[in-house]
Amino acid sequence: MRRRTIEEKYRDTIRKQQKTLEESAAHEYEWAGDLIYWYGLRKEDMPSDEYRACAFFLNKEFQRKPGSLTLLYEMYLRCLTELPETTKENAFDILRFRFKCYANALKAGGFS
DSSP states (O other): OOOOOHHHHHHHHHHHHHHHHHHHHHHHHHHHHHHHHHHHHHTOOOOHHHHHHHHHHHTTGGGTSTTHHHHHHHHHHHHHHHSOOOOTTTHHHHHHHHHHHHHHHHHHHTOO
16 A cells, blocks of 8 residues: 555545535525515514625635635634634524624625
């Protein structure tokens, strides 16, 4: 059995990172649709910054803007550690806040 070269290790690492980002994008795509649906059920108008973040995932704009998905994934990880645990009572508010954070990150990163 031969050892893997540095290039093979690098390609494997990149492949794992891409898979993680793709899974995260699929997950956020679903949550963006759910957030819009929840606003419709509550008969409330969605703030423009939250809508912008939802549209970013629903329109798959991250495919045209390199680096944006990594930025949003890092924001997602940050939200996981800093926000309180999600329950039925606070799920809507936490999701709203997370998409508001995504909108601020996109604006700060120059992707909006």
